Amino acid sequence: MSFFAENKRFSFNITGEVTAQSPISVSRPDDNFVSATGTKDKPRLPRAGAKKDATLPFIPGSSFRGGLRRAARDVIRRLTGEQFDIATSYMLTQGVDITNTMNSQKSAGNIGLEEPLRTLNPLLSLFGAWSLPGHTGVSDLIPTTPGSVFTAGGGVRTNDFIRDPKQIQFLSPEDAEKLQQIILDDSATASEVGELKKEISDLKAKMRDSRDKEVKASIQEEINHIDAMIKVKKESKSGATETIQRPLEGYEAIVPGTVMLHRLPLTMVNAMEMALFLESLATYAKNPVIGGHKNHACGFFSATYAIRYWPEDEDVSREVASIRFNETGFFIEGEIADELQSIRKTFRTAVSDGKFNFKAFLFKHAV
Structure with a gap:
């Protein structure tokens, strides 16, 4: 046919x-x-x-x-x-x-x-x-x-200058000083943001356990406030908004x-x-x-x-x-x-x- x-x-x-x-x-x-x-x-x-x-x-x-x-x-x-x-x-x-x-x-x-x-x-x-x-x-x-599902792309993003300090010798004195500030700010911000994210996780757990709409709304306001604090901290630090060295959750x-x-x-x-x-x-x-x-x-x-x-x-x-x-x-x-x-x-x-x-x-x- x-x-x-x-x-x-x-x-x-x-x-x-x-x-x-x-x-x-x-x-x-x-x-x-x-x-x-x-x-x-x-x-x-x-x-x-x-x-x-x-x-x-x-x-x-x-x-x-x-x-x-x-x-x-x-x-x-x-x-x-x-x-x-x-x-x-x-x-x-x-x-x-x-x-x-x-x-x-x-x-x-x-x-x-x-x-x-x-x-x-x-x-x-x-x-x-x-x-x-x-x-x-x-x-x-x-x-x-x-x-049939797994998490790919996870791990830790490293700061190359921390992983290999010898790379600093290729920077100008001005950039070396800027790098030091970036590393200090990254470390401080990561610690502070980590604590704030932990607060958000705890609040979200409370929200899931509550059936009261007013309580949920109040908790959401707290979460929004903490999110705003995180954004301010990230934007005020030196270098990239996101910390360079950080864990990657993957996908x-x-x-x-x-x-x-x-x-x-x-x-x-x-x-x-x-x-x-x-x-x-x-x-x-x-x-x-x-x-x-x-x-x-x-x-x-x-x-x-x-x-x-x-x-x-x-x-x-x-x-x-x-x-x-x-x-x-x-x-x-x-x-x-x-x-x-x-x-x-x-x-x-x-x-x-x-x-x-x-x-x-x-x-x-x-x-």
Whole structure:
């Protein structure tokens, strides 16, 4: 069976496993919760439920989707050789219309123009924008085993001049004197701030134990006052606001080697959309990174996926191909592997021949 003859559209359920090759850490606003130190300073992984250590962590699908869409943009840049303007760059990368023309675009009178627009701009069709749903779904990444979280990046930041006093000889007399003041201020501030933070931890414990709203409000006022004192002490000292030599609480990350379930459903894609999806995934596979802390080489992963198709007149789906990638390469195997590789080549040629318009994002562009 040839799937992509006559520009037909098919849906595929792509499911598989993503394996963390290094710590993977994603932190979002409001995901943090109190740690053993009594603070919310340590960046936490998102939780699928209550914000507790025991609750299942996950990596948001949006983190993977963003990397995949940026890879698609890079594919188009490479194949077209074009330098897109800022409006097109935002639309291709994030589906954001900085011209605000999509908001005023009326659907009335545009019936039947969605398909021409999708055909004209397969990247927009795959990943979507306002008023044009994307055909690519990306699920969250869910660890398959408990105990998949650890604290990465912890330790102590040292002052290099304390660690290696011989470095002082390379300073001018004026800077050597300034260094001495910085070290003295750092030491004093660290001690004072540490005591104040201990007070805050104690007050927060009292707040958790109290059910009286007025008592809680009073305690919060004390906490705010101490926070202000800490800020003043940090800003009044010599050198950097934060003390140079200090403990680092680190951040939560997925343990390397953890296997996570993942799903990439494709809904009613044609040959060129499937080809762009594969080109994007192959490009993403060359630098497969999710999340932050790249200075610590975090975020790297490998993956294996099965591509399944469910015929309308049958009760079971069937696997038609598989995809896998790791540090050795990107591989497509299975029943329709040759057809998938063929449409990739056709897509590259079509882009080079100018068959698409990746600047098009309005229905009127497809008229």
